[in-house]
Every structure is written in structure tokens, then in C-alpha cells.
Amino acid sequence: MNAIVTDKTDKPWEKLHELITGAGTEEILAFFDFLGAAETARTISRIHPEDQVRLFSILTPADAADIIEEISDTQAADLIEDLPPEMAAAILEELDSDHVVDVLGEISDHRAEAILDEMDIEGAREARQFLEYPPDSAGGLMVSEFLAYPEGLRVSDILKDLQKNRETYTGYNVQYLYVTEKDNRLAGVLRMHDLLFPSKDAYLRDLMIKNPLKVSVDTPLEKLRHFFEEHRLFGVPVVDGDGRMQGVVLPEAVEEASRKRSVRQFLGFSGIVGGEEFRSMPLLVRSGRRLSWLSLNIVLNVIAASVIAMYQDTLSAAIALAVFLPMVSDMSGCSGNQAVAVSMRELSLGLIRPNELIRVLLKEAGLGLINGAALGLLLGILAFMWKGNFYLGLVVGSALAANTVVAVMLGGILPLLLKRMKMDPALVSSPLLTTVTDMCGFFFVLSFATAVMAKLSGV
Amino acid sequence: MNAIVTDKTDKPWEKLHELITGAGTEEILAFFDFLGAAETARTISRIHPEDQVRLFSILTPADAADIIEEISDTQAADLIEDLPPEMAAAILEELDSDHVVDVLGEISDHRAEAILDEMDIEGAREARQFLEYPPDSAGGLMVSEFLAYPEGLRVSDILKDLQKNRETYTGYNVQYLYVTEKDNRLAGVLRMHDLLFPSKDAYLRDLMIKNPLKVSVDTPLEKLRHFFEEHRLFGVPVVDGDGRMQGVVLPEAVEEASRKRSVRQFLGFSGIVGGEEFRSMPLLVRSGRRLSWLSLNIVLNVIAASVIAMYQDTLSAAIALAVFLPMVSDMSGCSGNQAVAVSMRELSLGLIRPNELIRVLLKEAGLGLINGAALGLLLGILAFMWKGNFYLGLVVGSALAANTVVAVMLGGILPLLLKRMKMDPALVSSPLLTTVTDMCGFFFVLSFATAVMAKLSGV
Known part of the structure; x- marks a missing residue:
């Protein structure tokens, strides 16, 4: 342990280089765990591009995705861009939908296309659709990880589904359940604890709060911020022009986008144009x-x-x-x-x-x-x-x-x-x-x- | 309706002035509803300080608090500072704990003290405690609106409490329930939907995930950001030096604080010092x-x-x-x-x-x-x-x-x-x-x- 501690305060990228060339996946993951998120970002930014590719081919896509989530979008995009498209696709499939779009949005169009071609059909379709929305709109900020059920289902059906997909839903914000009618149109909303009390035979349509607050896919960032200032909610459903449920915007996504906007403002004001600059760039x-x-x-x-x-x-x-x-x-x-x-x-x-x-x-x-x-x-x-x-x-x-x-x-x-x-x-x-x-x-x-x-x- | 529309595009503050001097609460609230959050902020910033005081004495504290939530902290602090302490206290009591601290943090110390003296004992004690933490630390960013139960309770006890306090818990983030042991020390965490499946007689201590992720009250903003980058959670419990549960930090609070920090950076960089400047100031x-x-x-x-x-x-x-x-x-x-x-x-x-x-x-x-x-x-x-x-x-x-x-x-x-x-x-x-x-x-x-x-x- 002591040897690693010295490395940490010194130059962790030299240690990482050694691990990439010599050690196995577990040692590398243990090293990242030990470094923590901040140091991981710094360390990865300092290793040679070839080592970066080698690193991601040693790790499983899921492990690589965990690391991608710890670094900034620009850095992640830089990394992903250097990987073979099939490797990049496998990693992106492990990320949340909004994160996929954030990263792909910073990659050149034809490179992003090549990666999308390698992704599974459903994921690629969704990412393509999300990429069509302006990044600072509800469509660009929403996640597709939410719970929605047809209004004709009973509480017991939902409980079965929740039980069955327990693992999958771990990363979902399940504060709310959305209830849909014909054509996937948004009809109502339920809070998770509304499921605790009613009879298991009750229909969603009878329990839900009707006409829930919602925004349309093209709602701009400013409006979303005002929305969450006005309504202290933990998410808002996003619908298309026909009222069909498309995704959920979380307040942290809105705050994050606002923060990124003010960073861009600061950079532009200081004469840094064309995106972020890091000293690890050529x-x-x-x-x-x-x-x-x-x-x-x-x-x-x-x-x-x-x-x-x-x-x-x-x-x-x-x-x-x-x-x-x-x-x-x-x-x-x-x-x-x-x-x-x-x-x-x-x-x-x-x-x-x-x-x-x-x-x-x-x-x-x-x-x-x-x-x-x-x-x-x-x-x-x-x-x-x-x-x-x-x-x-x-x-x-x-x-x-x-x-x-x-x-x-x-x-x-x-x-x-x-x-x-x-x-x-x-x-x-x-x-x-x-x-x-x-x-x-x-x-x-x-x-x-x-x-x-x-x-x-x-x- | 037509008359109002014209007013909106013109000078809504003139209309508001009329309403304040002549109309009743309902008309004023309807006008704000009609204006929306963005216009409300602008309109309130343009009326005379005396009208502002009169406005808040016409509204109930709850309605006033709704308006306070729609405007920026600096603006809210400016307003609150001009009100008689007892009126200010009544309004603050309606706000979330983190919001109270945000607003009080921007008011001069002796003025804030005067307001705290007028608040109910529990709220004032909590606000005083929160104000002790640096604003950009877990202690300064946490909310006290969370659900925590002793580990010796059964699922049925929790259901009873949730049912009973349904109204109160509406504004809580109830994605997670926190489980405490002796001295209010954090022992575990449960997701709300973990309550859906087990027997009603099960004890929390047997259901909870032990040793949950947590942060201490003095965790700085940077570390919190890295925490949420590493762990895609919807909240993290905050404990004091003895492991006692103090509050919950939500990811949106972290993002909001980061955004505010970059705004301060931008303002400082441009030579605006000593806080925000608005052209409605003297x-x-x-x-x-x-x-x-x-x-x-x-x-x-x-x-x-x-x-x-x-x-x-x-x-x-x-x-x-x-x-x-x-x-x-x-x-x-x-x-x-x-x-x-x-x-x-x-x-x-x-x-x-x-x-x-x-x-x-x-x-x-x-x-x-x-x-x-x-x-x-x-x-x-x-x-x-x-x-x-x-x-x-x-x-x-x-x-x-x-x-x-x-x-x-x-x-x-x-x-x-x-x-x-x-x-x-x-x-x-x-x-x-x-x-x-x-x-x-x-x-x-x-x-x-x-x-x-x-x-x-x-x-």
C-alpha cells in the first residue's frame, strides 16, 4: 500500500502506464478505486493516447463506462473518438441515455455515425433521436430511463414488473411512475409511495393524478430552470407534439446544463473558442x-x-x-x-x-x-x-x-x-x-x- | 384578458402597482400566475421598495414563499431584508431548509438574527445550525427534509407514518429511506420500492442495505461533485463527526452550487465585486x-x-x-x-x-x-x-x-x-x-x- 501512496502523490500516470502494459484488469480497477474520481480524470488525461486505447481494450465495456462517467464530457469525447468504433459503441451502450448524447454531441459527425452503426439497434435509434434535439432543450436533456405503464394495468402488475426488473431499475429515478393511455400518450402520474397503500387490484387510471405537469421536447433550458424554480419536483415528463411520453428531465440535468452554459460563457469571454482546451491536447x-x-x-x-x-x-x-x-x-x-x-x-x-x-x-x-x-x-x-x-x-x-x-x-x-x-x-x-x-x-x-x-x- | 396581455408586453410593474394599491390577494396571485416565473422576477424587481413590502403584507406567507422561490437568492434576500422581521420569518418558515439558508446567507448578520428570533424555535435552531456550515460544503447544501427511521421499526410502522404524513412528505425526496441506530447514527438505507415487497412485519434492520455511502458535513463542493459523478445516486446522506444523520445532499443542489460558483467567477473576472449587481439597485x-x-x-x-x-x-x-x-x-x-x-x-x-x-x-x-x-x-x-x-x-x-x-x-x-x-x-x-x-x-x-x-x- 505504501508504494501506491507514494505513486499517488507523485505521478499516478506512470504507475498506470506500468499497470496497462503489465497487470490485469483487477489491478487496474483497484488502482482507479484507490485514486478516486478526481485523480482518475487527471491520471487518464496524462497517459499517452496509445495507452488510453490499450487501457479501454483491457477493461470490460461496463468498467470502461464507469470511468467515462467520472471524467468530463469533453475529455470522454476525446477518449471515445480515439477508440475503434465497435469498442466505443460497446462502452456507450453501458451509459445513461443522456450521457451517451452528451459524449456523442462533442464528437465529429461522421465519427459519431460510425459509432452509432456499431451500437445495438434500439440504443442507436434512441441516441439518433436524442441527438436531433438541441442540446439545451428538454429533448436534449431528458433521460429515457423512467417508469411508464399503461393506465389499464393494476397495482399488482406494476409490483411484478418492479420485482422482476429490480436490477435494471436501480439507476432509474423512481420517485414517480408515469401512466400512459393509447399511443403512449401521457395520462397521469403516481408517486412511488402511492403504490404502498391501495389494493393490489386497483387500476392505475383510478389512482393516478390526472393532467400532470409536463413540458414539450423543445422547451428551452431557461424555461426548464424556471419550471423547477416554480415547482419543486424531482423530475418532469417530456412529451412530443402529440402528447406522447418521450422522456424525463431531472432537475440536476437542468442545473448541470446551466452550469456548462456559464462555463462556456466564461471561456468565450476569455477568448477560448471552439470548445474546452486542456493542456493534454496537442x-x-x-x-x-x-x-x-x-x-x-x-x-x-x-x-x-x-x-x-x-x-x-x-x-x-x-x-x-x-x-x-x-x-x-x-x-x-x-x-x-x-x-x-x-x-x-x-x-x-x-x-x-x-x-x-x-x-x-x-x-x-x-x-x-x-x-x-x-x-x-x-x-x-x-x-x-x-x-x-x-x-x-x-x-x-x-x-x-x-x-x-x-x-x-x-x-x-x-x-x-x-x-x-x-x-x-x-x-x-x-x-x-x-x-x-x-x-x-x-x-x-x-x-x-x-x-x-x-x-x-x-x- | 386582452387588457392584461397588453400590460404583459408593456410594463407589468405598472399593472402590479395598481393591483397592490387596489385589488385583493386573488387578483394579485392570478396576475403572477399569468406572468410566469421569469416575468414575475422581472416585475417584482421593478416595483418600488414600498410596494414590495405592501405586496408581501397582502399575500399569505405561503403565497409569498412561492414567489420567493421563483426569484434568485440575491433578489430574494434584498426583498426579505426590507420586510419587518416577523413578516420575513413567517415567509421563511414556508421555504425548504436549504433555501432558507441560501437567503439568510445573503442578508447582513444582525438582520438575519432579528429574523431568526421571530421564527419558530425548531426552524430557527435548524437554520442557525445550517448557517454555521460553509455554504459550499455538504452541511451548507443539505436539506433536512428526508425520511429516517430507527432500525427497530417494522415495515408496517413506516407505512403508517407515510400514510399519516402524506401531505408533509410531498416536497421530500423519498427515493431513499434512511435507517438509524442508537443516537440517530446512520446504519443503513432502503429504496422506497424495497417497502413494496417484504412482509409488513419485517424489521428495517433486516431489510436495509448496511454501511451506505455517506459524506461528512464538511465535505467540500468539489468532492460532492465527484461523488455524484462516480455514483449516480439521487441523494447522499450527510453525517456529523459521530456518524449522526444530519441531512441529505441532492445532486441538483450540488449542480446549483457549482453553477453559482461559476457565475461568481464570471462576475469577479469582469470586475463586479461584492456580490451581484442589478440595475434596480440604488x-x-x-x-x-x-x-x-x-x-x-x-x-x-x-x-x-x-x-x-x-x-x-x-x-x-x-x-x-x-x-x-x-x-x-x-x-x-x-x-x-x-x-x-x-x-x-x-x-x-x-x-x-x-x-x-x-x-x-x-x-x-x-x-x-x-x-x-x-x-x-x-x-x-x-x-x-x-x-x-x-x-x-x-x-x-x-x-x-x-x-x-x-x-x-x-x-x-x-x-x-x-x-x-x-x-x-x-x-x-x-x-x-x-x-x-x-x-x-x-x-x-x-x-x-x-x-x-x-x-x-x-x-
Whole structure:
């Protein structure tokens, strides 16, 4: 045991490499058990892709599926993509239906097709159907592991079924039983403990709660979140356009999807585009994806900097201004980003609608005037103290004040405008905002300076 | 109905104001029903604080609690804080235990105390106890609404209790029943449908699964997430140091807490500090909180800009450089922020440990060299084409290349270092990074330029 403990604190992937090349299934599983979920994810991400394939061919599909469940979808998709399709299919068959779709959704289409072709017919049909729904809709979030029985059955029939399929139902959320009528249409719902009391001969149709709450397959994530905020339920049935029972959405799936959405938002905001990046990915993939974002930014930067180029004479005459140009643009960028964040939160909480531009503009204008005055005064005093030139202070202070007002107003409405244009505010707000606040910042400093040039010469 | 529809698309808060001043409870509730959860949140946030108090004094505590459940915790806390303590207490008594704690956790301590004093003794005792646990631990996330029975009871006793308290248990997650031994210590677990089959005379101790999976009250959020990734359960019992049953953590609570954490991360990253900001808050509160963050930034900006001030002579001699200073610092900031985001994700997924600095440095150095070369070449060529001066291109290109390497390496390790120092990477990484990359960027451009000054004069 002691040897393993040392390995754990050191580099478990070296130990795993040894086990993969030498040891049997049991030792490998014992090692993962010992590592726990967090370390397992880290360890698997560090072994060589060839070792990953070898690892999954040593394990049974069920054991491999257990490991897949412990790591993130992106990581799982990376792994699954490298496996031969028949091996990948065997593993996916062991996962919950919503998990299968999560993983397949992150794999390239033709690769996913190849895997689906190797899966058993029923599983593949279901996965194909689930993949058709947008990932952030009830159809994309539901599980197919639920209990549904025709209304004509008796309690005794259900008890028999529950007894018989005990093992299968272990992974099901059996808080509720759904009752269906003709064509598999949802007719009612029962709580599991409603089965405890009535006579064994009672019919489901007489026990069930009729017209249960339900959502349709295309219900978007936002609505689902509000649904579970409004109704503290442990699952909601999902029906298609004809009222046929399709699946069940669990509240944890909704929360998980919301969390993933805010992670994507954070990554997009930071310029990580095209999905997650892990440092275990190939260098050129990482570099290329980051560059794609940076090259857009460099173009925007060139546009902004061209304002400075136009005012070279002013700048030559008062070189001290060059110190303040990056400060004014930076500070305004910060102010604007605060307003962007507030708008994005208000949008996602439903506290504001994309068409309420005027409200946001007014609210931000007031705040911009106060913060602009405070920051402008501060920077103006600093500038005045540095060079002893009142006009230098006046120019940079009023430029920062003016640019702060522009930045917060623009930052506030950008997410609303982008949402109306069906663009992703997280991805686009920040670079657009920065470009405009840079340009305006440079313009305010240099044009104000040009206006009082006589007073500034030589600073 | 038509009149209401128009109101909905227009300004539902005006309608609500009318209803509050004129109508009865039923009309108000019907209006909220009609609005739905999303619109309710927005509408309540827009009415005057006095109207909010009046609204909650018209409604019964149970109806008020329903509304509180539909809005975000911060919004709910804002509302609750404005109510007389006895009214607030009556409403909180209607909420789930975890929800009570969420709301009280966002209210100032002495105000929360005043409310707790007005609550019924049992509820207050429980809330006080729950508030002692850190919000992102099992103790802070658990609910006290679960079913637990002593092991000496028979199935028939349980059925009697379930029958008797049917109403109360409607909001409970009754997927599992917990079985306790002496001193309320957790001894086993039963699934609800395990009660369907055995004889009514069987003892729980003979039916239960012994040594169930459990977590302790101080289990942190990360571990809970890994727990539910590893075990697809619908709840886990929480025990104190003596193994006594304290509550149950549901997977949706874990996901919700993780989502909130990533929202805090996003807000911190954007410079919204001290909690959520909504535009319905008073202007001076919003302005002051944003300014607190901006004033730190302006200090950091002054430090960075002082590098430019030191090189004024170089800048005067080659004024074109001023165009490139903000570009080099901006671009490096973008590159560095990408690395920060990747590190924060890897940390939160457990793919990296805070002490793996060397790994991150090496991984980012490789990427920095490639991206730095690409971006440097691009900017260098642009600079050369603009002024036809090879050395100008060389200076700005190599400065951007060098600064990109610095930025990604620093950005990569900053979250790890901050985590080791128990500081919040989301809040501190970005301003620290920007300051350093600004300083280095200015320094590289201006010192490289000074070195080849003779070739640059007059550009």
C-alpha cells in the first residue's frame, strides 16, 4: 500500500502506464478505486493516447463506462473518438441515455455515425433521436430511463414488473411512475409511495393524478430552470407534439446544463473558442484555436490604433500624452466590461429584455457620469501633479470621464443588441467593446489635446 | 384578458402597482400566475421598495414563499431584508431548509438574527445550525427534509407514518429511506420500492442495505461533485463527526452550487465585486461597488504607465512607437487571459494541481513561442509596411513575441499560485496579469527601440 501512496502523490500516470502494459484488469480497477474520481480524470488525461486505447481494450465495456462517467464530457469525447468504433459503441451502450448524447454531441459527425452503426439497434435509434434535439432543450436533456405503464394495468402488475426488473431499475429515478393511455400518450402520474397503500387490484387510471405537469421536447433550458424554480419536483415528463411520453428531465440535468452554459460563457469571454482546451491536447491544436481568436483581436487593435496614427503631430508636440493613452483606454475597457457582465446576468436571469435599450442606457449613463467624474478627477490630478501643467490634467481627466460614459453605456447595451442579432454576447461583447472604447479613448485624449495645443507644448 | 396581455408586453410593474394599491390577494396571485416565473422576477424587481413590502403584507406567507422561490437568492434576500422581521420569518418558515439558508446567507448578520428570533424555535435552531456550515460544503447544501427511521421499526410502522404524513412528505425526496441506530447514527438505507415487497412485519434492520455511502458535513463542493459523478445516486446522506444523520445532499443542489460558483467567477473576472449587481439597485451602491474595483485598477495602470514615462526620450525620437504601445499591451493581455481561463478550468476539473507550476510553464512556453512568433511576425510586417522602416517592424514584432511568451506563462501559473495562497483566482488574476503584461510590453517595445535608436529616428 505504501508504494501506491507514494505513486499517488507523485505521478499516478506512470504507475498506470506500468499497470496497462503489465497487470490485469483487477489491478487496474483497484488502482482507479484507490485514486478516486478526481485523480482518475487527471491520471487518464496524462497517459499517452496509445495507452488510453490499450487501457479501454483491457477493461470490460461496463468498467470502461464507469470511468467515462467520472471524467468530463469533453475529455470522454476525446477518449471515445480515439477508440475503434465497435469498442466505443460497446462502452456507450453501458451509459445513461443522456450521457451517451452528451459524449456523442462533442464528437465529429461522421465519427459519431460510425459509432452509432456499431451500437445495438434500439440504443442507436434512441441516441439518433436524442441527438436531433438541441442540446439545451428538454429533448436534449431528458433521460429515457423512467417508469411508464399503461393506465389499464393494476397495482399488482406494476409490483411484478418492479420485482422482476429490480436490477435494471436501480439507476432509474423512481420517485414517480408515469401512466400512459393509447399511443403512449401521457395520462397521469403516481408517486412511488402511492403504490404502498391501495389494493393490489386497483387500476392505475383510478389512482393516478390526472393532467400532470409536463413540458414539450423543445422547451428551452431557461424555461426548464424556471419550471423547477416554480415547482419543486424531482423530475418532469417530456412529451412530443402529440402528447406522447418521450422522456424525463431531472432537475440536476437542468442545473448541470446551466452550469456548462456559464462555463462556456466564461471561456468565450476569455477568448477560448471552439470548445474546452486542456493542456493534454496537442500543442498545435491549442495554439491554432487561441490564434484564431487573437488574429481577430489584432485586426481590431490595428483599427483602434490608427486613431493615434492620425494625431502624430499632437503627440510629438506633447509626448507626455503617450503615457496616458493606454491608461484611458484600459480603464474604460474595465468600466465597460463591468456593464457587460451586469447586462449578461440580467439577461440570463430574465430581469431585462433585449429590447429595453433605453432603460439600460439611462441607468448606465447616470452611473457613467459619477464614475467618470471620480476616475477623471483622480487621473487629472495625477497628470497635473506629474508635469505641473493644468491643461494636461484637464485633457486626460475629461477624456477619461467622457470615455467612461461611452464605455458603460455601450457595454450595457452590447449584450442586448447581440442577443437580438442572435449572436453570442460572451464571445463578441468584449472585443467589440474594447475596440470602440480604445478608439474613443485615443480620440478624446488627442482631440482635446489638439484643442488646447498651445497650452500643452513640450509636456 | 386582452387588457392584461397588453400590460404583459408593456410594463407589468405598472399593472402590479395598481393591483397592490387596489385589488385583493386573488387578483394579485392570478396576475403572477399569468406572468410566469421569469416575468414575475422581472416585475417584482421593478416595483418600488414600498410596494414590495405592501405586496408581501397582502399575500399569505405561503403565497409569498412561492414567489420567493421563483426569484434568485440575491433578489430574494434584498426583498426579505426590507420586510419587518416577523413578516420575513413567517415567509421563511414556508421555504425548504436549504433555501432558507441560501437567503439568510445573503442578508447582513444582525438582520438575519432579528429574523431568526421571530421564527419558530425548531426552524430557527435548524437554520442557525445550517448557517454555521460553509455554504459550499455538504452541511451548507443539505436539506433536512428526508425520511429516517430507527432500525427497530417494522415495515408496517413506516407505512403508517407515510400514510399519516402524506401531505408533509410531498416536497421530500423519498427515493431513499434512511435507517438509524442508537443516537440517530446512520446504519443503513432502503429504496422506497424495497417497502413494496417484504412482509409488513419485517424489521428495517433486516431489510436495509448496511454501511451506505455517506459524506461528512464538511465535505467540500468539489468532492460532492465527484461523488455524484462516480455514483449516480439521487441523494447522499450527510453525517456529523459521530456518524449522526444530519441531512441529505441532492445532486441538483450540488449542480446549483457549482453553477453559482461559476457565475461568481464570471462576475469577479469582469470586475463586479461584492456580490451581484442589478440595475434596480440604488445608483450610489452600484457606482460605489464598481469604483472600488476600478480604483485598484487605476493604481495598477499608473504603475504600468510609469514605464512609458521613463522612456520619454525614445518615444519623442520615434513617435510612431506610441501607436504600438497599446497594441502590444492589449494583445498580450488577451493571450494571457486565455491561459488564465485554461488554468482555472483545469483546476476546477481537477486536471491539474496547484503545485504543478513547471508543467504549466513548459506547456505555455511552447504555445507562447508559436503564437508569439505568429503574432509578432504579423505586427512586425504591418509596422514595416506602414513606415517602410525595417527596424520599426523588428522592434514591435519582437516585443510582441517576447511579451506573448511572458503573458501566457504568467497567465498559466497565476491561478495556481493564487489558489496556493488561498486567494480567489477569478478576482485577482486578470488585473495582476494585465499590470505585468502592460509593464513588460511597454518595456520591451521601448528598450528594444532604444537599442536600435539610430535606425529609428524620425519614424
